[in-house]
Amino acid sequence: MAATMKDVAERAGVSIATVSFVINNTKRVTPETRLRIETAMADLGFRRNVVARALASRRTRIIALVYPALEHRIGGSIADFITSAARASSEADYHLVVWPISNDATELTALVGQGLVDGVLLMEVQLEDARVEVLRGLDIPFALIGRTRDVSGLDYVDIDFDTSMQLAMDHLIELGHRETVLLSGSQEKISYRLYGPYEREEAAYRRITEENGMRPIVMRCAQSAAGGREAAARLTAEAPEATAVLAADEASAAGLVAGLHQLGRRIPADLSVISVLNSKEMAAVSDPPLTLVVAPGLELGALGVEALLRRLEGGTPQEPVLRAGILEMGESTGPVQRQTARRRRPT
Amino acid sequence: MAATMKDVAERAGVSIATVSFVINNTKRVTPETRLRIETAMADLGFRRNVVARALASRRTRIIALVYPALEHRIGGSIADFITSAARASSEADYHLVVWPISNDATELTALVGQGLVDGVLLMEVQLEDARVEVLRGLDIPFALIGRTRDVSGLDYVDIDFDTSMQLAMDHLIELGHRETVLLSGSQEKISYRLYGPYEREEAAYRRITEENGMRPIVMRCAQSAAGGREAAARLTAEAPEATAVLAADEASAAGLVAGLHQLGRRIPADLSVISVLNSKEMAAVSDPPLTLVVAPGLELGALGVEALLRRLEGGTPQEPVLRAGILEMGESTGPVQRQTARRRRPT
């Protein structure tokens, strides 16, 4: 059987209260008794039982990561978020449980009601999200990775879409591109209808094109390789003057490139393609490897935990954090070729 | 404040023991008192505190999923495993905590020592894995997703590599292929040196080719798109007679196809490519979309939990489970073209 504080106390010849004080460093203890206790703990291989601590202190030091599985996620893989959130939690001596539950809020209420977790980290937040209201009513601390449309009073961390889009556009503009297309994801599926990233990316794109006297063109396609292939044809037909495409969804970005290939369009000679707020792994798979703005997935997981813990520990509620992606050069963007752009036509 | 069992007991005019009996359905209670108690619970919105229950019953109903993050995983994404494991846990009224810790076993010991979890599910198991010995010594129930070389006495679920490879080879043989190459992953990185899937895939490949009087050729490349590109050149140079390739790593499979493209080799006209034990998402991205044997990632997560829970609940320790992948047709495999295969040479 594992040693308890009682065992430690007996061996050190003190009360369990004193043992607790040295473990938690919560009261003055003379160096001598401290040493005796520490020795006893080492001898017995003592490890504090976190369940008993949780019950007594009314703090479990467990937080929940809530995400609707099998859906989209703001840039980066879910695994990245989970892993970085778990790491950050662990460093603060917290545990992370995962609740891959639907957007339906009943389940959330039931789970929170069990009293297992001190706080909740919400992922894949929609522009209007029922879960946020539920959590407010449940009176449990929570933070968001992503954000609703109205963020007043909320703790959140999210992608800085403005800066990220600016990085992509600056890169293209520097290469001489003036005719661009934003290939965004379809909003047909219900879960994409209130999808913040698309809305914010598009707003940034429109703002930046306007500021530069450029014409904004927004196209949409299904979030799949097939969707991207189909978009390649549409793009060639509907926006033949475009010299550069910004692709918001990584699966369709790959499909787009494959489709352009088949149509005989060379990348980047005929058309530059840049993937925005996606993963490096996926971008590396295309031929040529894509230039992209890498989504800050790993970072956001940790930042979300930080925001939540700050609230849990009662510190100053932290300011919202927005993180931009990072521009990584691939071989899919290049200087505008004045001639080709206008000449090429679909077959 | 949340209602406790004491509140319920008072309202129903019974003792908290009786409340406990109806909640857990652990002793006979007259229908009348049961009803009174259930009404009281509903009125108060009572939810049992799982922490108190855990302390009293010495069962936390929490299990840990242990995986070294940022490393490889047996087919399928880590997110799939986590999600399916969490779902399966939740259905059995368990919670899943994630411990993305290194292979170093000290951390594992410390975490288990906290007494938070009833059992451990180990992912990304190596052929020889120090963590297995550690867990044995810790005297905590555990199960493996994947398996060590020596599996005696272990509870595990894993991919059925024999059947999965057979599916792939049967498909190729049916199309008339006799000259095949297994493109496996490099084992240079230490974490791949004791990587079971490669060893088992290769063993199955060698067995099947032998049974069919075919010559086995095994090549290796880095687990990345770049590795696959480089392999495309090597393949064309070193095994020009090959008419089909089985690709074990999904990133390099995509790179291989891109590389073959650049070398002017048509898929599947000149060369068939089949991706083995990988994800559909990745296969769909290539041009043409790859035929593949889909890794049973989602299923294995749930099966692993099942195996662990069976042991936890003291039922008959379940037989090891091996699950084969599923063959999904893409457009990257086709009938052998007798002429081309031998004629084509690298430029």
Place this chain on the structure above:
DNA sequence: CTGAAAGCGCTTACAG
């Protein structure tokens, strides 16, 4: 069928 009571392994006022 139901209840009184001990106990799970800690934390935390309260005394001294």
Place this chain on the structure above:
DNA sequence: CTGAAAGCGCTTACAG
């Protein structure tokens, strides 16, 4: 600086 004791919210023999 240290200890005795109550209490966290349950489960579970043990009685009746």
